[in-house]
Amino acid sequence: MGMTITTILDYDFMRNAFLATLIVGIVAGAVGYFLVLRGETFAGHALAHVGFPGATGAALIGLSPIAGLSLFTVLAGIGIGVLGSKANRDVAIGIVLTLSLGLGLLFLHFYTAYASQATNVLFGNVLGISVQTLWVLAALGIVSLVALGLIARPLLFASLQPELAEARGVPLGRVSTLFMVVVALSTVDAMQIVGVLLVFALMVAPAATAMRITRRVSTGVIASIVLAVAIAWISLVLAYLTDWPTSFWITALGGLGYFAVSLPAWFGARRPT
């Protein structure tokens, strides 16, 4: 294995891939923990999809896809945040999600030259990450983490006990919207690795696994980050060894980890509720 790793790291694109997944793993792991805690994973999933027409639309008018991605997802994040926890929010999000994929398809129809890139946008292309993209990932990641750090305290309170938090003066709407913007920025990060369709694999699977094996929020966030990075790195090695897509391995390991820690709870002695 040691030999393999040194060989792998001889390649520039592999070094970039390891660095990119490190950045994204940290961001997705931390933000994902709060996303799972709040039960808003579907919103995170949808935000990523909105990035698809963002990327293809930006390419169509000659802009950088990552700028289009960021703009669309952040706007969608604000939209979801403003919708709040309305009863029909999931339906609205689901419709916007479908509409986004449809729009993305339409943009591709007009700009066929970009079609070859479509698979990368949808499923990610971690082995094609340039040094320049690394800097963008790092900048987005730092903004996400700093913003998360600033809102984490009221966010946690509002997530666990919304009525009490509201009564004690936490602005629920503002906190929720700010968090959705943070989620939007970190999905843009995660999309570079696993694409818009598989963002769940990095944002949700490690966080949900971490929540099952930890008790405290602090250890949960750390476990989530470690799992996300570990899953991504092992996937890179496996992809190198098997020549199968990295994104496949990330989804496979993420799913495996989650089901492995969940099985005892599902089939074993039920925890008292």
Place this chain on the structure above:
Amino acid sequence: MSLAYGGRPVLSDVSFAVPQGKFVGILGPNGAGKTTLLRAVLGLVQPAAGRIDVLGQAPRRGSPAIGYMPQVRRLPADIALSGFDLVTGAAGGHRWGWPMASRTERDAAAHALEQVGATDLARRPINELSGGERQRILIAEALLGDPKLLLLDEPLISLDAGNQRAIIELVHRIGEERGIAVLFCSHELNPLLHAVDEVLYLGGGHAAIGPVDEVITAETLTKLYGSPITVLRANGRIFVLADDVEIEGDAHSHGHNGHDHHDHP
């Protein structure tokens, strides 16, 4: 004062004063407006008409002078946060920043937990506590910041008779020791009968306040609802009936407002 919930009027032309230091049971069937009333006192909903004075001023959101315990809700199932961490989080949860508890917040949490006798309890994960144990933790949260008024929303929900008594005694003692008024919501009136100084009965969009014997009578409640109400007293318990259907009491304890709780099998 009039209150509306989701555009639907809940209470109209209601007027009452809560005497300082009194233990007041807010009673009435589900949907009578108990929670909305508490939220109005907290400054979270504005009266559709009229005015509310709380401790000598207009209600202000986030006022530390009011301690609040919302109705129990399910916590995320996968998080085994300790009671102490939960209360500490509530102590400083309104500040921005990373949730690293300060010394002051930890002390405040420990002090509040001590007052409800939950210091040991609070070391255990909150999702492994029984209903009565969890209520104590939530009451401790309401005591943070040394409030001058306590608002408790359905603390008796899903508790057995023994735990109901224990919670009522605890709240009663806290109110007396601190000389603060307690507003205690319940859709069941019998557990509270002997503990409360006064009851505020909500029903039919109106309210009546006073001692139990003056308010829970056929005459007062008939006037409140605008339709015939029978009040039966048996074995020290009171049953409020409209058209021979009990509108108050145990019959409601299994179907309250869709606020899901988990102590029933």
